[in-house]
Amino acid sequence: MNTRTKAMIAGTTALAGLSLAGAALAEAHGGTMTIGITQNNVGVDSYQTTYEEAFIAAAEANDAVDVVVLDAGGDVARQIAQMQDLIQQEVDAIIIWPTNGQAVIPAVREAHQADIPVIVTNSNIAEDGFDFVSSFSGPDNITQGSRSAEIMCDRFIELGIEDEARVVEITGQPGYTTAIERSDGFQDRLPEVCPNVTLVDSQPGNWNREDSQRVMEAFLTQYDDIDGVYSGDDNMGVGALNAAIAADRAEGITFVGATNFAVGYDAMGRGEYWGSIYQSPVDDAEAALQTAIDVLNGEEVPFLNYFDTPKITQDNMDEFDRPVF
Amino acid sequence: MAETNLKALGGLLARQGILVAFVVFMIAFALWNPRFIEIDNVFSVIRSSAILGVMALGVTFVVIGGNLDLSVGSLLSFSAIVVLDLHETPGFGPALAIPAMYAMTMGIGAVIGFLVGYLKLNSLIVTLGMLSAIHGLTLTWSGGQNMDIANQQETWFGIFGRGTALGIPIPVLMFGLLAAVLAIILAKTPFGRKVYAVGGNGTAATFSGIPRARVVFFTYIISSFCVATAGLIQASRTMGAQNTVGQGMELEVLAAVILGGASLLGGSGTVFKTVIGVLILGFIQNGLLLAGLEFYVQFVVTWIIIILAVWLDIATKRGKLWSPIA
Numbered sequence: 001m002n003t004r005t006k007a008m009i010a011g012t013t014a015l016a017g018l019s020l021a022g023a024a025l026a027e028a029h030g031g032t033m034t035i036g037i038t039q040n041n042v043g044v045d046s047y048q049t050t051y052e053e054a055f056i057a058a059a060e061a062n063d064a065v066d067v068v069v070l071d072a073g074g075d076v077a078r079q080i081a082q083m084q085d086l087i088q089q090e091v092d093a094i095i096i097w098p099t100n101g102q103a104v105i106p107a108v109r110e111a112h113q114a115d116i117p118v119i120v121t122n123s124n125i126a127e128d129g130f131d132f133v134s135s136f137s138g139p140d141n142i143t144q145g146s147r148s149a150e151i152m153c154d155r156f157i158e159l160g161i162e163d164e165a166r167v168v169e170i171t172g173q174p175g176y177t178t179a180i181e182r183s184d185g186f187q188d189r190l191p192e193v194c195p196n197v198t199l200v201d202s203q204p205g206n207w208n209r210e211d212s213q214r215v216m217e218a219f220l221t222q223y224d225d226i227d228g229v230y231s232g233d234d235n236m237g238v239g240a241l242n243a244a245i246a247a248d249r250a251e252g253i254t255f256v257g258a259t260n261f262a263v264g265y266d267a268m269g270r271g272e273y274w275g276s277i278y279q280s281p282v283d284d285a286e287a288a289l290q291t292a293i294d295v296l297n298g299e300e301v302p303f304l305n306y307f308d309t310p311k312i313t314q315d316n317m318d319e320f321d322r323p324v325f
Numbered sequence: 326m327a328e329t330n331l332k333a334l335g336g337l338l339a340r341q342g343i344l345v346a347f348v349v350f351m352i353a354f355a356l357w358n359p360r361f362i363e364i365d366n367v368f369s370v371i372r373s374s375a376i377l378g379v380m381a382l383g384v385t386f387v388v389i390g391g392n393l394d395l396s397v398g399s400l401l402s403f404s405a406i407v408v409l410d411l412h413e414t415p416g417f418g419p420a421l422a423i424p425a426m427y428a429m430t431m432g433i434g435a436v437i438g439f440l441v442g443y444l445k446l447n448s449l450i451v452t453l454g455m456l457s458a459i460h461g462l463t464l465t466w467s468g469g470q471n472m473d474i475a476n477q478q479e480t481w482f483g484i485f486g487r488g489t490a491l492g493i494p495i496p497v498l499m500f501g502l503l504a505a506v507l508a509i510i511l512a513k514t515p516f517g518r519k520v521y522a523v524g525g526n527g528t529a530a531t532f533s534g535i536p537r538a539r540v541v542f543f544t545y546i547i548s549s550f551c552v553a554t555a556g557l558i559q560a561s562r563t564m565g566a567q568n569t570v571g572q573g574m575e576l577e578v579l580a581a582v583i584l585g586g587a588s589l590l591g592g593s594g595t596v597f598k599t600v601i602g603v604l605i606l607g608f609i610q611n612g613l614l615l616a617g618l619e620f621y622v623q624f625v626v627t628w629i630i631i632i633l634a635v636w637l638d639i640a641t642k643r644g645k646l647w648s649p650i651a
Contacts, residue, residue, distance in 0.1 A: 049469030
């Protein structure tokens with residue numbers, strides 16, 4: 001909380017100084033660049049909190065960059081107002097973590113018309129807005145979904161049950177792009193790698209451990225034979241694991257998630273949880289800042305600038321640090 | 326003789342329309358999927374409903390007293406985060422963390438009770454404001470981080486959410502016990518009668534010498550006590566919590582209380598009916614899941630069933646399916 005307040009103050013004061021310096025600074029190529037960021041909802045979960053801390057740390061480590069850090073608090077209207085503020089302040093580039101992929105497009109277009117490059121971070125805006133965006137920096141959720149399918153299939157082959165295994169899926173918030181893309185990636189890839197595995201049911205756990213636990217309890221009642229559980233993130237995966245442990249059925253089930261959380265990492269260490277996708281908010285934040293810097297320096301940046309999110313399982317978890325969230 | 330019995334039964338059904346609705350749904354779901362009424366499933370539904378149920382018990386007092394409490398969802402997040410964080414604080418452990426969490430949660434309840442009871446501020450405005458204020462407090466406390474119990478094997482904290490006694494899950498026992506105690510308080514004690522009086526007609530109650538402010542104050546104390554208990558069960562069941570764990574629950578709680586037949590205007594309702602309201606909500610969610618309905622459809626069907634239940638309740642009370650006057 002303190003770092004955030006400090007960062008806000010630092011950001012605002014830095015900006016005041018900058019506007020005094022005026023055009024001189026703006027003209028100087030390779031001099032200081034000011035990058036504004038409006039985030040989705042810091043504090044709502046550990047991922048976003050860690051992202052902000054990492055973003056500020058990365059900006060502080062780079063003398064050529066000043067940042068203005070804003071947070072929309074999950075509110076679309078506030079985010080649009082923040083975009084307009086940043087345009088008024090004539091920052092050099094804007095990074096946006098959209099609160100809503102559709103509703104922010106007019107504000108993104110305004111920035112584009114004011115010749116301020118916009119970089120979208122973490123989750124992309126709707127396709128209608130792509131013309132006004134310089135680059136998207138974030139995880140590739142479809143690939144994450146397919147990698148989870150591969151992790152699960154590989155494990156089934158190891159266990160020799162790739163011809164009869166039955167899988168249930170617990171997805172994130174219905175209607176949320178990340179949830180849909182991961183689920184699509186998983187459901188498309190699974191029959192390619194393990195054609196005889198059946199996906200018997202899929203229900204949302206709303207990114208919420210308690211909801212996921214309740215869904216898994218119902219699955220366990222409904223299906224006598226479950227060999228694998230795929231969850232849209234580890235937080236929900238651990239909820240499903242809790243339910244299976246309580247029902248004394250965790251032993252025979254392969255749990256695979258995404259966005260490796262500390263709880264998931266620990267459960268892997270205990271041998272209860274099989275695998276996940278390692279997605280670091282620190283990498284996410286640093287990639288967003290670097291993309292913005294590259295765009296401002298006129299470098300070629302791919303439109304979809306994904307950062308890598310590798311597979312993590314009980315077998316290779318030693319190669320990764322325990323997630324901080 | 327048989328005729329009077331039949332009449333008595335008819336009268337009972339008319340008064341307990343919501344109970345009839347409950348039985349109808351249970352039979353319908355059981356026919357759809359027989360696993361629905363297996364004892365394991367029934368216990369697991371009641372166990373998941375216990376969190377919502379315990380909160381609804383407290384809100385029943387507030388609603389009967391003529392007020393609303395929209396802050397219970399935020400307060401649940403607060404209590405879960407606080408108890409987990411204190412549990413992980415060196416030197417605390419569960420034995421200190423739990424009473425400390427109760428004290429803090431009920432402290433917030435006392436603030437709300439003071440504002441609504443003694444200062445006579447509108448409860449909708451006060452608790453709506455508290456909804457976001459408490460959320461902010463929770464985030465400040467946690468710094469936005471999730472809370473988890475690192476070493477789950479070496480603590481007895483899990484018994485409130487995961488334990489069983491005599492084959493019955495502890496959350497179910499806590500819910501049942503609390504419901505019994507609160508039902509007696511509401512129905513059999515002078516305090517309970519004062520709650521009805523204050524909610525039914527506050528001015529008349531005041532003129533009859535009932536300390537209105539104090540009664541309202543204590544309804545919020547009871548509500549916050551219930552939320553603290555729900556927070557304890559929640560935290561213990563998942564051994565971890567997000568900052569938003571209770572978000573949106575205030576409306577589900579209110580739906581359960583109203584479904585049970587308590588009037589939003591105050592003065593009527595019982596603990597038993599609230600319990601039925603809670604169970605209907607819990608079993609609908611579980612039944613639709615077991616029926617394998619697609620999720621988006623479940624939202625719609627849930628609310629159709631709730632409306633049906635309320636209608637059945639009203640229809641049995643007035644003895645007709647519809648009426649031009651209330």
